[in-house]
Amino acid sequence: MLVVDSTVWIDYFNGLETPQTEYLDGILETTPIVVGDLILAEVLQGFRLDSDFEKARRALGKFLQVSLVGPDLALQSARNYRTLRQKGITTTENPPFEKRLQSQGKKS
Numbered sequence: 001m002l003v004v005d006s007t008v009w010i011d012y013f014n015g016l017e018t019p020q021t022e023y024l025d026g027i028l029e030t031t032p033i034v035v036g037d038l039i040l041a042e043v044l045q046g047f048r049l050d051s052d053f054e055k056a057r058r059a060l061g062k063f064l065q066v067s068l069v070g071p072d073l074a075l076q077s078a079r080n081y082r083t084l085r086q087k088g089i090t091t092t093e094n095p096p097f098e099k100r101l102q103s104q105g106k107k108s
Contacts, residue, residue: 037074044078
């Protein structure tokens with residue numbers, strides 16, 4: 001069983017080829033993957049388009065979900081973050097992953 005950190009999922013969904021995303025891609029079909037609810041929230045809040053959000057939600061939903069704060073609260077947290085961002089309201093405590101990737105010299 002493997003817990004995949006949000007940074008790896010973010011790179012994976014952005015199509016970045018790193019040793020971690022390559023490893024993840026190679027084991028997705030053979031290794032049980034665990035997705036923590038906070039990881040789920042952090043990854044999903046970075047999607048700007050509803051269609052991308054839903055695709056990622058469904059893809060991550062295929063894996064074993066574990067509760068850190070509860071899946072309902074984690075999912076609602078991601079939706080709330082996205083709603084506020086669409087209204088131009090952002091927080092500095094948990095920036096969207098695009099900003100974190102750009103600060104690391106990577107484009108989203």
